[in-house]
Amino acid sequence: EPEVTQTPSHQVTQMGQEVILRCVxxxxxxxxxxxxxxxxxxxxxxxxxxxxxxSEKSEIFDxxxxxxxxxxxxxxxxxxxxxxxxxxxxxxxxSAGGYDTQYFGPGTRLTVL
Amino acid sequence: SQKIEQNSEALNIQEGKTATLTCNYTNYSPAxxxxxxxxxxxxxxxxxxxxxxxxxxxxxxLKVTFDTTLKQSLFHITASQPADSATYLCALEGGFKTIxxxxxxxxxxx
Numbered sequence: 001e002p003e004v005t006q007t008p009s010h011q012v013t014q015m016g017q018e019v020i021l022r023c024v025x026x027x028x029x030x031x032x033x034x035x036x037x038x039x040x041x042x043x044x045x046x047x048x049x050x051x052x053x054x055s056e057k058s059e060i061f062d063x064x065x066x067x068x069x070x071x072x073x074x075x076x077x078x079x080x081x082x083x084x085x086x087x088x089x090x091x092x093x094x095s096a097g098g099y100d101t102q103y104f105g106p107g108t109r110l111t112v113l
Numbered sequence: 114s115q116k117i118e119q120n121s122e123a124l125n126i127q128e129g130k131t132a133t134l135t136c137n138y139t140n141y142s143p144a145x146x147x148x149x150x151x152x153x154x155x156x157x158x159x160x161x162x163x164x165x166x167x168x169x170x171x172x173x174x175l176k177v178t179f180d181t182t183l184k185q186s187l188f189h190i191t192a193s194q195p196a197d198s199a200t201y202l203c204a205l206e207g208g209f210k211t212i213x214x215x216x217x218x219x220x221x222x223x
Contacts, residue, residue: 004156033210042216043157043202048209055209091156098209099144104156 002026004105006092012111013082021077021108023092032075033093033102034067036060043091049075050098082112115141117214119203125220126193134188134217136203143205146179148188151200151216160201161188193221 005024013019025032034046048055049067066078075094079086089109093102120135136146145164149157163170163179163186170177176189190197198221203214 031209035211043151043213045207045210045212050209058210089154093211099206101147101159101162102211103159104149107154107156109154 004092004094004103006090006105006108008108009106010109010111012113015084015112016081019079019082019110021079021090021092021110023075023077023105024073025075025092025094026103027073029094029096029103031055031095031098031100031102032067032069033095034077035091035093035104036088037091037107038088046077046090055098079110082110084112086110087112115139115143115205115207115212117203117205117212119201119214119217121217122215123218123220125222128194128221128223130193132190132193132197132219132221134201134203134219136186136188136214138184138203138205141205141207142181143207145206146177146186147204147206147211148175148177148186149202149204149213151202157202157204157213190219193219195221195223197221 007022032049037043047057047061089107091107092105095102116139118137147162148160151157161177178187200216202216205212
């Protein structure tokens with residue numbers, strides 16, 4: 001069964017450094033998403049992406065964040081200058097349509113020291 | 114803004130019993146509602162989707178109801194097993210995003 005994959009599974013970085021989290025969505029899906037989950041809290045929406053454009057973003061997704069689909073298979077989330085409070089699990093998801101079920105990857109645990 | 118409440122943080126039941134989890138929402142009329150399962154340190158896994166014009170949906174031991182008048186969904190696991198122990202997330206369609214509840218942790222005791 002096709003699945004969303006994410007790399008790395010765990011990323012440790014120093015405050016102020018840039019990180020890039022990578023995702024490979026399900027191959028025939030057209031909509032892509034990033035969510036985050038701070039330890040012990042609920043899953044929070046960050047951004048949705050379709051047709052090489054951001055469709056929607058939350059207030060969390062400020063100028064420090066950016067997304068890109070650099071080729072036909074990868075979807076990336078960049079955090080330009082990490083803060084301690086960026087420490088969380090980051091989940092990528094994809095869906096076939098804009099109002100279809102979203103399938104989630106296993107997540108990348110980001111630890112900012 | 115949309116708000117989702119899952120009625121309890123944790124639910125403990127005996128193996129073989131039916132677990133019933135509740136999801137209430139306000140300030141919104143979603144086109145559909147979903148239930149996901151999440152295990153510690155893992156991503157949410159899709160279980161069931163129910164649309165606004167559907168009252169009930171079943172999949173094996175799982176059953177979901179959706180009452181758009183009460184703005185409530187109930188999620189049932191029948192003949193529960195210890196392997197069903199996990200956090201169950203209610204999620205609303207919110208346009209091009211999914212809005213998650215905080216989840217209910219289910220513990221099924223053998």
